[in-house]
Amino acid sequence: MSIDIPHQMLTGGGLGAVNAMQDSVVLANCIYNMTQVTPQSITSVFEEYYRQRYPRLDAQSKRSQLMSFIMGGKARGHVKAFEYRPQVAWLPLIPNRGTGYVLPQEGPGPLPMLT
Structure with a gap:
């Protein structure tokens, strides 16, 4: 078994690298959407990250x-x-x-570009 930290993914599933990128x-999106840099907002960023990622x-x-364990029909x-x-x-x-x-x-979409 290979381990994709912090997610355990068996190599037969092929999902480890995909999940690391996601x-x-x-x-990065959660950090980008921070409105201020305080301990509370940093905690909030990781709570939002957890909310979006953990169930998946x-x-x-x-x-x-x-x-x-299932070889056929993987796709x-x-x-x-x-x-x-x-x-x-x-x-x-x-x-x-x-x-x-x-x-x-x-989450919110792209912010307008500053010029």
């Missing part, structure tokens, strides 16, 4: 374990995971060009 994007990570960790198990596609909030959002459903972006 963690980075969601945490828990479900994907369980799915990863199950998929490690179908990933469809639900591919619906969640966080994007960096301060860059233009990439349109969905696929045929699958993509969940809407959480």
Whole structure:
């Protein structure tokens, strides 16, 4: 078993790297949306990160374990995971060009550029 810290993902599931990238994007968005730098706002950032990520990570960790035991039909198990596609909030959002459903972006959208 490989461990994607802080999420345990079995290598058979193939979700470790994806979750690491999603963690980075969601945490960066939460930090970007901070209005002030205080201990309370920093705590609030990590609470919001946890709120957005934990339910998905828990479900994907369980799915990863199950998929490690099932060899056939792996691709179908990933469809639900591919619906969640966080994007960096301060860059233009990439349109969905696929045929699958993509969940809407959480949190405020890009801020207007300062000139």
